[in-house]
Amino acid sequence: MSIEYAARQLPVVVIGAGPVGLAAAAHLAGRRVPSLLLEAGTAAGTAIRNWQHVRLFSSWRDNIDPVAGRLLDAAGWSVPEPGHHPTGAELIEEYLLPLAKLPVLADRIRYGTRVTGITRLGIDRLRGPGRVGAPFVARLADGTEQLARAVVDASGTWDTPNHLGGEGLPAIGEPAAAAHLDFALPDVLGVDRPAHAGRHTVVVGAGHSAATTLLDLIELADQRPGTRITWAVRRVSVDPVFAPGAADALPARGAIGTRLRQLVDAGRITLEAGFVTHRVEQLSDLGPVRLSSRDGRMIVADRVVVATGFRADHRVAAELRLDLDPVLGTSRGLAALLDPGPARGWSAPAPGVDGLRHPEPGYFVVGIKSYGRASAFLMATGYRQVRQIAAELAGATAGGGWSGGGWRGVTHRFRWSPAWRADRPVAVAHSDRVGSR
Ligand SMILES: Cc1cc2nc3c(=O)[nH]c(=O)nc-3n(C[C@H](O)[C@H](O)[C@H](O)COP(=O)(O)OP(=O)(O)OC[C@H]3O[C@@H](n4cnc5c(N)ncnc54)[C@H](O)[C@@H]3O)c2cc1C
Structure with a gap:
């Protein structure tokens, strides 16, 4: 089996079943790109559960991803009143849970599955030759691993709130208090x-x-x-x-x-x-x-x-090659679009895929995490991000390989293992490398 054929069998791994990760899964499903959504919590919308009592300032009209909405419509969903502003709980119960239960997505979501690290098969961050041809490896909290042809990280920022200290560090005495x-x-x-x-x-x-x-x-x-x-x-x-x-x-x-x-x-x-x-x-x-x-x-x-805001935690991707804006911690293309004013980001357009790119082809940060320390991310922005990324990934599938120098002309070989299936994690992966550091 050729590496290109084998690599294309791997799913796109999406991390996080919040509104943006679920939208990514819906767009990939709509384009028939195999995907697997890994969610740390026990259900869709786990982060939003923490603020479920809060009423959103955007209405249903802006809170539903168009492709996800069409999938729900086709399944006989009763569409919420477009002008109504749901609470976080309503967003979960009336949109995210029904979406996650659609058969086209449900089989592709694994709950209780936390991603703890991402790398390239057989390659660390230092090694250049062949890395873009190598599958991604998502290490999971239970010690197993999942291979992927691309990774869309929609894991949010809820777990990493900013400190009380006004200078970015914890205030002195913060843990004790x-x-x-x-x-x-x-x-x-x-x-x-x-x-x-x-x-x-x-x-x-x-x-x-x-x-x-x-x-x-x-x-x-x-x-x-x-x-x-x-x-x-x-x-x-x-x-x-x-x-x-x-x-x-x-x-x-x-x-x-x-x-x-x-x-x-x-x-x-x-x-x-x-x-x-x-x-x-x-x-x-x-x-x-x-x-x-x-x-x-x-x-x-x-x-x-x-209530000092949140910050993106990029440690999960420490073995990938990221190029982060030194101020906001976003991709540089996105940082260039975010308005530095107090209402930073409110009206920022979703950048094209190029604006979300890192030097690591095939790894994308989307959703509120893509905004780093910038505030005021909107779900509607995330929906536009994943629409563009899904189109690019579908193009790579249709064209027979990842464009950006990825699957084509690789100098890297790995042995195909039947365990590398879209629907199950792998405990062991074999790699025969050619080329060197
Ligand atoms: C109080 C509040 C009100 C908001 N109001 C609005 C509003 O009115 N309109 C609007 O457009 N936006 C609003 N936002 C902003 C934003 O749209 C939401 O935060 C939205 O939930 C972001 O979606 P997301 O999918 O990017 O991330 P999240 O909803 O945070 O989802 C991330 C998911 O990833 C999972 N996860 C995290 N780490 C891992 C891991 N390592 N492995 C696997 N899974 C993981 C989490 O459990 C979670 O389910 C609001 C935000 C807050 C906090």
């Missing part, structure tokens, strides 16, 4: 209510997650007197956070900024601008914590909500 900290989006009106009702919460951060929590805390304060709210932000002026208000392309998002401004002006939220958290100390066993900044300012509160 963990019992007082809530990372983004506690359900302060639901299960997390007892920790915040009638108490003083400081929300740290200036993004959408911080704003959402602040508005929920205001609702809690209306219900429960004695609930106090402080908002600590690094920036000296929060005007850009309030903007663009009514001018926002997504009205529900603009309304959040407008409402926050009113609440700060009315004194219902105490704003601590220019506060760069440096240290956090627990004042007594059950008592409050004290945040301090380098310039000696202090905030004492019962709870701290760390």
